[in-house]
Amino acid sequence: MFENVTVAPPDPIFNIFSSYLKDESATKVNVGIGAYRTDEGKPWVLPVVRKVENMIVNSPDLDHEYLPLDGLKSFTDASAKLILGTNSPVILEKRYCAVQSISGTGAVRLGADFLKRFHDKTVYLPNPTWANHQSIFEDAGFTEILEYPYYNPKTKGLDINNLCDNLKAMKENSIVLFHACAHNPTGVDPKEEEWTQIAKIMKEKKLFPFFDCAYQGFASGSLDKDAWSVRHFVEQGFELLVAQSYSKNFGLYSERCGCLTVACQTPAKAEAVRTQLCKINRTVISTPPAFGARIVSKVLNDPELYKEWVSSLKEMAGRIKLMRRMLFDELINLGTPGNWNHIIDQIGMFTYTGLTKEQCLLIRDKFHVYMTESGRVSMAGLNTKNVKYFANSIDQVVRM
Numbered sequence: 001m002f003e004n005v006t007v008a009p010p011d012p013i014f015n016i017f018s019s020y021l022k023d024e025s026a027t028k029v030n031v032g033i034g035a036y037r038t039d040e041g042k043p044w045v046l047p048v049v050r051k052v053e054n055m056i057v058n059s060p061d062l063d064h065e066y067l068p069l070d071g072l073k074s075f076t077d078a079s080a081k082l083i084l085g086t087n088s089p090v091i092l093e094k095r096y097c098a099v100q101s102i103s104g105t106g107a108v109r110l111g112a113d114f115l116k117r118f119h120d121k122t123v124y125l126p127n128p129t130w131a132n133h134q135s136i137f138e139d140a141g142f143t144e145i146l147e148y149p150y151y152n153p154k155t156k157g158l159d160i161n162n163l164c165d166n167l168k169a170m171k172e173n174s175i176v177l178f179h180a181c182a183h184n185p186t187g188v189d190p191k192e193e194e195w196t197q198i199a200k201i202m203k204e205k206k207l208f209p210f211f212d213c214a215y216q217g218f219a220s221g222s223l224d225k226d227a228w229s230v231r232h233f234v235e236q237g238f239e240l241l242v243a244q245s246y247s248k249n250f251g252l253y254s255e256r257c258g259c260l261t262v263a264c265q266t267p268a269k270a271e272a273v274r275t276q277l278c279k280i281n282r283t284v285i286s287t288p289p290a291f292g293a294r295i296v297s298k299v300l301n302d303p304e305l306y307k308e309w310v311s312s313l314k315e316m317a318g319r320i321k322l323m324r325r326m327l328f329d330e331l332i333n334l335g336t337p338g339n340w341n342h343i344i345d346q347i348g349m350f351t352y353t354g355l356t357k358e359q360c361l362l363i364r365d366k367f368h369v370y371m372t373e374s375g376r377v378s379m380a381g382l383n384t385k386n387v388k389y390f391a392n393s394i395d396q397v398v399r400m
Ligand code: LMR
Pocket: 013, 032, 033, 034, 035, 130, 132, 184
């Protein structure tokens, strides 16, 4: 029956995580998976999340009834406002829909399933992009999954000229996937004037934007600033999709809490889109899980809790920035060959070090340092205790 089944290739991110867990070395360092850690190297349940969790669990009203197909309304409404802005014309004119998803991955997949049915089967992904994007669009049945230039390895920054030239050459209606902020894996985002340039070409060429937003609040520490790209496209009159994840900014990794928001031209269209998204949810997950959405909803809808959340977000973003500075300083002190400015120039959870695959394998074998083979480092895995060791490992590998 299963003669044709072969072993699937390991996931480039989760496989490194399981190898790290098996490693018994006392000095091992996990900078593979993008998950926040404290300065003690421990996962962090945000104090406001813990507080709200207790409120929910101890509430006499708690039940485990099904949510509607599009999820918890107080959560999806608040999610749309969080990304688009409370005063967005799309929100004020009620021409959007927001549907709960299985975190960011589920939101991208839901969007891909929808676009494949109702829009176009050509999608352009940035090169490089999050390791899962290609597979999501493949599994959704996209026939043309192409890439556009994004990162320039020479400058370790944005390849804006090539990016724009490529946009100009795309065929009408193509879907172009963008990371709203804190690009994964490079940590390189377009500046506001570059987003403006990109949006202008997208409009002229009638291209369709799909934003993946997994790090709102993590890039700059400001929720509004990190939503700038999406809001700018909305202001320019685009219809668009945006996938939101609450894994990182709420630390709700295992609760799989996310949302797909669609900005449309009219309220009637938004309602039609909503019903189609519900129909897809029904066959894939039936109805979304409630716990994470209840937590996020309470926080986003209560000004005091919201303030507490923002302060934790700033703390996480600040600690990551500090790690960038410390790593950079250590490498400079060691005189490590190469230019390391990009460590402090790049933003968000990741640094794209520029280390080769061979160097990444070497650093794993010799120093028990786990990073993806692309040279991506999750800065949240560093702390004041391991950053020196990590810098030393890089220094030695670079000199080998
Ligand atoms: C990552 O890129 O490490 C995270 O987004 C985790 C994941 O799902 O890949």
